[in-house]
Amino acid sequence: MSSELEREIGHDEFDPVGTLGLITIYFLILVVLWIFMYFVEFAGGDLTVVGVVV
Amino acid sequence: MSTESGTFLDQFPAEAKVVRTAFYSSFVALFVGALMGILQVLHRTDVLRIVDSADYYSLLTLHAVLLVLSFSVFFLVGIFTWAVTTSLDRGLQDLRYTWAWYGLMALGTLLAGIAVLGAFIPGLDMSAAVLYTFYAPLQAHPFYYLGLALFIVGTWLAGLDWFRSWWAWKKDNPDERIPLPTFMALTTTLFWILSSAGVAVSVLAFLLPWSLGIIDQVNALLTRTLFWYFGHAVVYFWLMPAYLLWYTMLPKISGGKLFSDPLARVVFVLFLILSTPTGIHHQYLDPGIAEGFKFIAMVNTMFLLLPSLLTAFTVVASMEHGARQRGGSGLFGWLRALPWRDPVFTGMALAGLMFAAAGFSGMINAGMNINYLVHNTWWVVGHFHLTVGTAVALTFMAATYWFLPQLTGKAIWSKSLGLVQVLVWFVGMTFMSNSMHRQGLIGVPRRTAEPQYSGFDYEVAVGSMAELNMQVIIGGTLLFISTLLFLTVVVMTVIGDKVDGLPDNGYADTLSGPEDAPLVLDNLKLWAGIAALLVILAYSLPLAAIITRGGILGPGGSPSPQFVDTLLFVGRVAADTVGGVIA
Amino acid sequence: MRVSRAGLLVAIVIMVPIIVELRTVVVHLGFDVSLAETALFGAMMIGALVLWAMAPDIRGREPNGE
Amino acid sequence: MNIHTYEKFWLGASMVLIVGFILTITYGSVGLGIAMVDDSEPTINPENVGDHPDFGDPGVEQVGENEYVVHVVAVQFAYFPGEIEVPADSTVTFKLTSEDVIHSFSVVGTNANTMIIPGEIASVTVEADEPGEYGIVCSEYCGSGHHDMEGKLTVVPQDEFELEGDE
Numbered sequence: 001m002s003s004e005l006e007r008e009i010g011h012d013e014f015d016p017v018g019t020l021g022l023i024t025i026y027f028l029i030l031v032v033l034w035i036f037m038y039f040v041e042f043a044g045g046d047l048t049v050v051g052v053v054v
Numbered sequence: 055m056s057t058e059s060g061t062f063l064d065q066f067p068a069e070a071k072v073v074r075t076a077f078y079s080s081f082v083a084l085f086v087g088a089l090m091g092i093l094q095v096l097h098r099t100d101v102l103r104i105v106d107s108a109d110y111y112s113l114l115t116l117h118a119v120l121l122v123l124s125f126s127v128f129f130l131v132g133i134f135t136w137a138v139t140t141s142l143d144r145g146l147q148d149l150r151y152t153w154a155w156y157g158l159m160a161l162g163t164l165l166a167g168i169a170v171l172g173a174f175i176p177g178l179d180m181s182a183a184v185l186y187t188f189y190a191p192l193q194a195h196p197f198y199y200l201g202l203a204l205f206i207v208g209t210w211l212a213g214l215d216w217f218r219s220w221w222a223w224k225k226d227n228p229d230e231r232i233p234l235p236t237f238m239a240l241t242t243t244l245f246w247i248l249s250s251a252g253v254a255v256s257v258l259a260f261l262l263p264w265s266l267g268i269i270d271q272v273n274a275l276l277t278r279t280l281f282w283y284f285g286h287a288v289v290y291f292w293l294m295p296a297y298l299l300w301y302t303m304l305p306k307i308s309g310g311k312l313f314s315d316p317l318a319r320v321v322f323v324l325f326l327i328l329s330t331p332t333g334i335h336h337q338y339l340d341p342g343i344a345e346g347f348k349f350i351a352m353v354n355t356m357f358l359l360l361p362s363l364l365t366a367f368t369v370v371a372s373m374e375h376g377a378r379q380r381g382g383s384g385l386f387g388w389l390r391a392l393p394w395r396d397p398v399f400t401g402m403a404l405a406g407l408m409f410a411a412a413g414f415s416g417m418i419n420a421g422m423n424i425n426y427l428v429h430n431t432w433w434v435v436g437h438f439h440l441t442v443g444t445a446v447a448l449t450f451m452a453a454t455y456w457f458l459p460q461l462t463g464k465a466i467w468s469k470s471l472g473l474v475q476v477l478v479w480f481v482g483m484t485f486m487s488n489s490m491h492r493q494g495l496i497g498v499p500r501r502t503a504e505p506q507y508s509g510f511d512y513e514v515a516v517g518s519m520a521e522l523n524m525q526v527i528i529g530g531t532l533l534f535i536s537t538l539l540f541l542t543v544v545v546m547t548v549i550g551d552k553v554d555g556l557p558d559n560g561y562a563d564t565l566s567g568p569e570d571a572p573l574v575l576d577n578l579k580l581w582a583g584i585a586a587l588l589v590i591l592a593y594s595l596p597l598a599a600i601i602t603r604g605g606i607l608g609p610g611g612s613p614s615p616q617f618v619d620t621l622l623f624v625g626r627v628a629a630d631t632v633g634g635v636i637a
Numbered sequence: 638m639r640v641s642r643a644g645l646l647v648a649i650v651i652m653v654p655i656i657v658e659l660r661t662v663v664v665h666l667g668f669d670v671s672l673a674e675t676a677l678f679g680a681m682m683i684g685a686l687v688l689w690a691m692a693p694d695i696r697g698r699e700p701n702g703e
Numbered sequence: 704m705n706i707h708t709y710e711k712f713w714l715g716a717s718m719v720l721i722v723g724f725i726l727t728i729t730y731g732s733v734g735l736g737i738a739m740v741d742d743s744e745p746t747i748n749p750e751n752v753g754d755h756p757d758f759g760d761p762g763v764e765q766v767g768e769n770e771y772v773v774h775v776v777a778v779q780f781a782y783f784p785g786e787i788e789v790p791a792d793s794t795v796t797f798k799l800t801s802e803d804v805i806h807s808f809s810v811v812g813t814n815a816n817t818m819i820i821p822g823e824i825a826s827v828t829v830e831a832d833e834p835g836e837y838g839i840v841c842s843e844y845c846g847s848g849h850h851d852m853e854g855k856l857t858v859v860p861q862d863e864f865e866l867e868g869d870e
Contacts, residue, residue: 005309006381011565014378016313016371018388020709023367027716030414031723037418038727041495042427043735047813047829047837049426050736050794108847185844191804191821192846274805274821316704338739339807339817341825342746345732345739352728356721363717367710395643407651422728423737426814430807430842473643477650484654492661497811499842504850510838513812516664521672525657570704599742609748609822 062136062460062559068149069139072156074461076132077454079160081544083124084447088537090117095486095530098505099523105174110503111183112173118186119170122292122442123205124163129450130295131159131212134239136457137298138216140559141233142223146215155211162205169198185501187285190261190277199262206250213243231568232576234315235302235561241322242294244582248589249287249330256280260607273604275342276597282333283593286355290329292442294322296449300369300402303453306562307399308392310376313368315564316571321368323575324361327585328354331592338425342603347596348422354592355420362413369406375565397472401452404480405445408487412440415491430501433494436487444483451540452476458547459556467546475539478532486529489522638690645690649683656682740817744798744824752776752802765866769793777806777819780848782839786855789831790864796828807843810856818843831858 063070090113096102097110105113135152139145146152172180172195182194216239220232232240260272260280305312312318334351337343374388382391393399415437418424428434455472459465466472496512498505512519574580640648656679663670670678706714731737752758761774761783771793776783778801789795799808799819806819808827817825839854 005379007379009310009375009379014375014565016367016374016707016709018374018377018385019367019371020712021385022370023713026366026410027720030417030720033414034417034724034727037427038421038424038731042424042814043731043737045427045812045814046833046835047810047815047831048735048737049423049814050738050828050830107850111844111847111849183847189805189843192844275823278805278820314706314710317706317710337818340823341740341744341818341820342742342823345741348739348741349732353725356724359721360717363720364710364714367713371707371710390640390644392644394641394647400643400647404647404650411654417724421724422739423731424728426737426816429816430809430818473646477646480650481653484657488654488657497809497813497838497840499809499840501842501844502840502850507838507840507853509853509855510811510836516661517672566705572704603742603746604822609746609750 059558061463061556062140062457063463065559066139066145069135069145069152070461072146072149072152073132073136073457076128076135076156077457077461079163080125080128080132080450081541083120083128083163084537085541087117087120087125088534090114090120092530092534095526097503099527100504100506101527107503109173109183111185111501112170112181114501115183115185116167116170119166120163121447122186122288123202126292126442126446126450127205127209128159130292131156131209132457133295133298133453134212134216134242136460137235137302137561138219138239140561141235142219144219144223147218147222151211151218152215155208155215158204158208158211162201162203162208164201165197165204166201169195169201172197187281188261189281190264190272190274193265196262196265199257199265203254203257203262206254210247210250213247216240216243231571234312234318234564234568235298237319237576238294238298238301238322240578241326241581242291242298244578245287245326245329245585246291248582248585249284249291249333252280252283252330252333253285256284269607271608273600273606273608275340275604276600276606278340279334279337279343279597279600282336283330284333285336286333287329289438289442290325292446294325296405296446297321297365299449299453300365300406301372302561303456304369304399304402304406304562305372305376306560307396307402307456308373308376309380310372310374310378310562312562312564313371313375314566314570315568316566316575317364317368319568319571319575321361321364323581324358326581327588328358328361330585331588332358334592334596335420335422335425338422339429342600343596344599347599350592352420352422354588359413359417359420362409366406366410366413372562372565373403395469395473397469397476398452398456400473401455401476401479402449404476405448405452408440408448408480408483409445411487412437412445415440428494430499431494432490432498432500432505435500436490436494439483439487439490444479444487448476448479448483451479454540454544458544460559462548463552463556464547464550465553465556467543467550471539472543475536475543478539479536482529482532482536484529485525486533489525489529492516493519493522493526639692640690645687648686648690652679652683652686738828740825740827744826746822747800747824749800749802749821752800757798758800763787763789763866770796772796772798775799775808775854777801777808777841777852779803779846780841780852782808782841782852782854784854786857787839788857788859788864790861791831791834791858792861793831794828795831796826799825799827804845805843806841806845806852809840809842811838811840813837816842834858834860 093113169180169182172178173183180195182198184192184194188194220236256277260277263269264272301312301318332351332355334347335355338348377388377391380391382388419437455466496514660670660675757774758776761776764772766772771789773787801819801821808819809816815827815829817827819825835858837856839856841852
């Protein structure tokens, strides 16, 4: 593999900024989908289960 | 890492044979399991029904057992054996012992498989259409339970084999850190033994004696709870070898180094301590278990997201490191510099991408009350086809393109076909899993031969039912084609000739190495102790409550179907025959 | 080429779930999109991707993803 | 142990996500009042379901103003009663048990969904607001005829509702 390398990047000079970008997008998708699934698909659905014990 | 260079086969020919055999066993299971898969797709969607709907469940049992137990576990014992041998740079302690556990696992699979397939042999009163979860009072032939028990004992002995290697290595290297791949294999073994003890108790103390007629009935909720005590940890048993490959192989193949060895250790320790005390989240909708216990299981499950979320960062950062070393630049432009031509890389990267999607449906599944929406619907099946069916299976297939030359000394027959294969899998799973999730949300149940009912129609939000079914058919067909392509590449590689100049055996270096990891992380006794303690805390009260409510052996319901009478009859006939011969 | 041929192939494959899910999202937002329209739109997106990939790299060199 | 700043950030974001999920679920339980099926019902001997005072004669029963209880017995491969009718704008508690294996009671396309385990009684209370027709399916594999196991729930307008046996 090393033959294909253009440069060696050490620990201190590497900031995974692209990873941070990708994972931020993932985070936002998760939050939006969670809210949609919980409050629209689930809590907004029919036959709401309640805790009234008859 | 090894002082001797060369392939794994050059370094450890005897161990390579073990790993190879385990892989081939896993591929046979993959083929039969995938065949069952396509049959189910066509059956459920009513395109082609070659068996009676009553027999569909035998196919489903075979599909699940062969793919989630045989395919994945045979492959992972291979990977862990490779990982321990390579990273400790020493052979296994006693190969006769190694072959013994392999033999037990193979025998177990065979017995369970015979029990399931018995349903299709006229005159043979044998069946095990109990699915992978074998909830009592559904009853399987004793061979099925015996097979599962042997298989699991085999995996325990395999785990002990890796521990024996490590103990021997530690004597020679008292002051060294446990190499990361070995650390991963050992922590996985620990939680595997801890969790599978539950299913072992369920099978050996209750189900097997019950199927043999020694006890009359079992407590359905108790055996079900013992199954799920094991049933969630088992998914991490499948997943950990994929994680091992993402941590130790993917950075190397990307042209970089593992971003952080210490965090990788933290992740595996978290899995060790949190994998088992979560199983009750599969029982959110079970009567007989207090809401408080369900809530505790949920909190544990939610925190179990943490190691996976950390993994996402560490693995992607390692890939980014590789891409930037290869000349990639920009915020996202580095993605172009990754080795997409290599099926090993692309397969694993796509598997990881799908695992990110699976993470979301898993978060929904983990939620306690939202479970009313998705429980036992096809959504759940869509979810685990992204996890074990892609994150694990696709990673394993991709890894095979790296391992096979290491194990056989032969070059991959066609890397291009390998690339096509992993891409076809990704597209196929996109269609199939998407449709499964969406059908689940409108209430289509899982585990049914005919989801078409006479009394009502499903209310489809987007598109139509026909369209959703078409997605499943297209997806399932592509997945089956992908499996065939994979097996073609494997077979053609294996029957090819040995070549020189294969890459050396090895795994990725680290940017931040083990020297940065606190020593306490390597204290396996401590973590195993905490794991056991958490399990006791999470499970003692629910189990005690279940036993107090229903009794240890009931109230059970009647076994269905019963094999006891047949067994007694067969036994008597056999005894008479033997008696007659002797006389 | 801005990306390698294998890279382009992978990008196209990754477009598939995006196109499939986009339709679900759009319909949930109240716009009715048929299967054929989705397919057409998907083909356009993939076409655009291919065109982008085929254009010469601004940095004037081949990516080493091959 | 040195952790990169970005990864620390992600660790924090992950914790926010996890705690947020737990808080959402807690809000569902406490704020929206969504209760889980639990252990509040006594156990029952599956072999004597027929002699049970309620499950011996399963069906719809009025227990209060706009409050109903429906006892349902699940067997391979049917529900008794198979067709259930309740009025709209009412609170309905389903009490379910099994005479043989594990089943489920899943009202298709709704949140009413529970396991039925022999020996246990599952109790789920739902609010039936609008009139409508729903399918009920067994979503837990229960044997060779599992796919034939279905029922029907009809929520009828209040003025059209009458209890079976009422004159």
